[in-house]
Amino acid sequence: MCRLNTAESTLYPALEPFAQQQLPVGGGHAIHFEQCGNPAGFPAIFLHGGPGSHTQPLHRRFFDPQFYRIVLSDQRGCGRSVPLGCTEENTTRHLVEDIEALRDRLGLERVMLFGGSWGGTLALAYAAAHPQRVAAMVLRGVFLGTRAEVDRYLNGLAEGGDVLARYHALVNQPDEAAARAAAQRWVGYEEAVMSLDAGGRDVGAAQNAAGAADPAAALARARVQLHYLVHDCFLEPGELVSSLTRLGETQVLIVQGKRDQVCPPRAALELAERLPRAELRLIERGGHSAAEPAMAQALRGAADDLRRVL
Secondary structure: OOOOOOHHHHOOOOOOOOEEEEEEEEOOEEEEEEEEEOOOOEEEEEEOOOOOOOOOHHHHHHOOOOOEEEEEEOOOOOOOOEOOOOOOOOOHHHHHHHHHHHHHHHOOOOEEEEEEOHHHHHHHHHHHHOHHHEEEEEEEOOOOOOHHHHHHHHHHOOOOOOHHHHHHHHHOOOOHHHHHHHHHHHHHHHHHHHOEOOOOOEOOHHHHOHHHHOHHHHHHHHHHHHHHHHOHHHOOOOHHHHHHHHHOOOEEEEEEEOOOOOOOHHHHHHHHHHOOOEEEEEEOOOOOOOOOHHHHHHHHHHHHHHHHOO
């Protein structure tokens, strides 16, 4: 029997958390986090993408459960954090300090950060704010939070006018049914772009379809994502890049799909040039999604390789 080439076949076996909790972080928010793997292992914090997405059981499986104490957390307004879809007191600075609050709550001295796309943006922002707490990072699909990157991403929305402002207004309108319909269109576009490689081939629709299936979840996701995008991710122009000098000699493994249509390789190349201990791994058949087989294998490999230095 032929074995299917899927992300499932390249990752560690499925596992369940040994602890799940809510952490109050102020402003009426409480972030959900879970732990799995080895309670005495080296702590690895998984930072999900979006903005507005959430953690999934698949995310536990990039890490060797014998070596790592795996921590997954949903960001403010996302996933199992409450209140769902809330954008009040929800900025990049808040999310960075939530990571620090989580680290402190768990009594972790230093951590490995693992983040893709927006999750990688947060990893870099946290490492710049708290460099002494970061031992190493795995980054996928580098996004530096610039307006140019967002504009390129929106290139396929040929609706005229300020797309971000219009959709931000649509998903926050009083008419709940109309807001949900707009959210479905927005999330549907995101999932479609994530599922395309550079040749326009659909490489992940089945894995991404669930994101747009639940109207309430899609609305929360769209509200949070558009809240960040209309505010330039709450980053000043060039802020993230200029802060990279604070990372010093932090080991960074960058896993970048050559066919990534959401976050093309340009930002990953720039990041690799600026960080003295960065290693860029360009994945020939890789796109944006961590669930693609080539990307999943490379991401597991990166986390495995860091075991030698942690």
